[in-house]
Amino acid sequence: MDAYQRIVCKWCNGQNTNPTACAFCGAPLDVQNLVSQSGWREAPRLRDMTQIHFDQSTCQVEGEIVPVVEISLAPNEWVYFEHHCMLWKGDNVPLTVMNLQGPKRSFFRMPHIVTIASGPGRIAFSRDATGEIVVLPLQPGMEVDVREHAFLLASGRVSYTYERIKGLANILFGGNGMWLDRFISQQALGLLVLHGYGNVFERTLAAGESIQVEPGSMLYKDASVTLQAEQIKLSSGLFGGTSMYLARLTGPGRVGIQSMYHHHESGE
Amino acid sequence: MTSPAAPPVCPYCGTSAGTAGASLPTCPGCGAPLDVALRVSASGWLELPAARDMARIQCGHSSVQIEGKIVPVADFALAPGDSVYFPHHELLWKEPGVNITQRSLAGAWKRMLAGLPVRMLDAVGPGRIAFSRDAAGETLAIPLHAGASVDVREHLFMVATKSVAYDWFNCGVWFQTRQGDETETHFPIGMLMDRFTAPAEPGLLLIHAHGNAFLRRLAPGERILVKPSGLLYKDSSVTAHLHFERPRTSGLSLWTWGERYMWLALYGPGRVAVQSAYGHTHDPGGRIVGGANLTEHQW
Numbered sequence: 001m002d003a004y005q006r007i008v009c010k011w012c013n014g015q016n017t018n019p020t021a022c023a024f025c026g027a028p029l030d031v032q033n034l035v036s037q038s039g040w041r042e043a044p045r046l047r048d049m050t051q052i053h054f055d056q057s058t059c060q061v062e063g064e065i066v067p068v069v070e071i072s073l074a075p076n077e078w079v080y081f082e083h084h085c086m087l088w089k090g091d092n093v094p095l096t097v098m099n100l101q102g103p104k105r106s107f108f109r110m111p112h113i114v115t116i117a118s119g120p121g122r123i124a125f126s127r128d129a130t131g132e133i134v135v136l137p138l139q140p141g142m143e144v145d146v147r148e149h150a151f152l153l154a155s156g157r158v159s160y161t162y163e164r165i166k167g168l169a170n171i172l173f174g175g176n177g178m179w180l181d182r183f184i185s186q187q188a189l190g191l192l193v194l195h196g197y198g199n200v201f202e203r204t205l206a207a208g209e210s211i212q213v214e215p216g217s218m219l220y221k222d223a224s225v226t227l228q229a230e231q232i233k234l235s236s237g238l239f240g241g242t243s244m245y246l247a248r249l250t251g252p253g254r255v256g257i258q259s260m261y262h263h264h265e266s267g268e
Numbered sequence: 269m270t271s272p273a274a275p276p277v278c279p280y281c282g283t284s285a286g287t288a289g290a291s292l293p294t295c296p297g298c299g300a301p302l303d304v305a306l307r308v309s310a311s312g313w314l315e316l317p318a319a320r321d322m323a324r325i326q327c328g329h330s331s332v333q334i335e336g337k338i339v340p341v342a343d344f345a346l347a348p349g350d351s352v353y354f355p356h357h358e359l360l361w362k363e364p365g366v367n368i369t370q371r372s373l374a375g376a377w378k379r380m381l382a383g384l385p386v387r388m389l390d391a392v393g394p395g396r397i398a399f400s401r402d403a404a405g406e407t408l409a410i411p412l413h414a415g416a417s418v419d420v421r422e423h424l425f426m427v428a429t430k431s432v433a434y435d436w437f438n439c440g441v442w443f444q445t446r447q448g449d450e451t452e453t454h455f456p457i458g459m460l461m462d463r464f465t466a467p468a469e470p471g472l473l474l475i476h477a478h479g480n481a482f483l484r485r486l487a488p489g490e491r492i493l494v495k496p497s498g499l500l501y502k503d504s505s506v507t508a509h510l511h512f513e514r515p516r517t518s519g520l521s522l523w524t525w526g527e528r529y530m531w532l533a534l535y536g537p538g539r540v541a542v543q544s545a546y547g548h549t550h551d552p553g554g555r556i557v558g559g560a561n562l563t564e565h566q567w
Contacts, residue, residue, distance in 0.1 A: 130404040257360070
């Protein structure tokens with residue numbers, strides 16, 4: 001291949017010289033992008049044993065039913081994760097705990113321990129459910145909100161915080177709990193890896209464009225996308241009739257949903 | 269002079285592919301791939317192939333696209349005036365302009381007692397709306413030709429077009445056990461069964477199969493034994509009852525299980541479909557004191 005020829009990944013916009021898989025997100029580059037007529041784009045099905053590079057470290061996705069993410073950490077590099085997602089690790093990989101507001105997070109059933117694994121060494125993660133691994137390379141300045149317990153790991157260059165969901169209706173009926181994890185890449189390219197139950201689909205909403213989704217299906221969104229629980233009146237009656245709640249997501253920005261939307265307890 | 273060849277027919281749902289026939293990669297009626305060889309086991313089960321990712325099925329002026337392979341999504345593009353109905357928990361997303369209303373179901377109290385959804389919703393076009401089930405498996409599209417009907421085990425129904433009539437009936441598959449002074453009634457495939465009929469014009473029914481799905485056609489009088497919770501759907505002409513088999517034991521039994529195998533006996537003529545992932549069927553053991561058309565065999 002011509003050294004100056006680059007293949008742009010349609011999933012993460014990374015520029016590649018390898019024609020088969022994106023080096024930044026692992027998406028196959030030699031298969032057609034699957035987009036439904038309604039505009040949802042299927043998350044790329046990562047090929048078994050796909051390798052992704054971040055900083056000096058590598059990430060390999062193994063298996064297809066319940067995929068495993070194996071990280072080979074370079075010296076002085078690190079990743080963080082919810083501790084119950086860890087599958088195995090080399091015995092020389094040190095673990096430390098990220099300082100969080102533990103009691104507050106425990107009260108709202110979020111993991112109060114986020115663990116850090118530092119290189120050099122190998123460590124692997126998986127979530128105990130059928131689904132897809134979604135690799136999101138975060139360009140500097142990007143902010144992504146993720147539903148509780150969906151994040152598998154993030155590289156050390158990605159900063160982590162959590163955003164309280166505003167509005168009582170959003171908290172009670174929004175299906176996302178009280179918090180969203182927020183990942184911010186400030187100065188350098190970072191890596192965020194999520195696990196979606198079932199299949200994962202993404203669409204980009206234009207400014208002001210909105211879509212109503214089952215609240216439990218929202219997987220991630222750009223921080224610019226707003227989330228609002230909405231009551232859908234189904235029938236009227238003497239005691240107020242019946243209704244259901246959907247989450248309205250309004251652009252601009254990306255929205256990711258999962259097709260198996262039952263809220264799984266983390267077992268924390 | 270040779271007569272023109274008849275248009276190919278989908279081996280899974282019987283839909284004619286029309287004049288475009290041989291060149292179509294997927295069946296326009298059920299979305300099954302037509303360009304792959306049939307997979308039939310040595311025992312005669314035909315594996316229902318998962319709809320190809322992004323396969324499109326036309327139903328009248330509307331269409332549905334099947335997206336994904338692990339937990340597939342059924343994404344409907346509804347034409348103006350067209351509608352679909354569905355249990356409320358199947359909804360994944362919709363465009364804000366699609367109006368949904370509740371339809372009344374007869375026998376709501378009985379359905380509630382049987383653990384079936386008592387709310388069925390209608391969505392009216394124009395617009396887009398999508399459905400999925402929170403379990404790994406296959407979305408099966410069953411086109412119903414005018415006059416055809418199919419019986420589906422409870423909790424498997426996802427969505428149907430408005431030309432498909434919905435009814436339910438007592439499936440009559442039950443048995444009673446007694447322990448001490450207490451008599452307990454068991455319904456291994458549920459108390460009620462859903463029946464979908466296309467009375468006047470063709471319609472489309474979508475159900476969810478856990479795991480993989482397999483189909484076979486039973487000849488008149490032919491019998492097959494299946495695990496009760498493995499049943500997906502059957503033609504209305506297929507009859508069913510419970511059959512118990514007791515294995516031969518030697519010496520002292522520890523009574524650690526029901527001491528019997530429970531089967532659903534299905535009799536042709538007609539189609540029978542099963543799923544490879546099934547919930548646990550509870551048989552508490554103990555003396556059977558009643559039931560509908562039970563049979564038993566001691567090995």
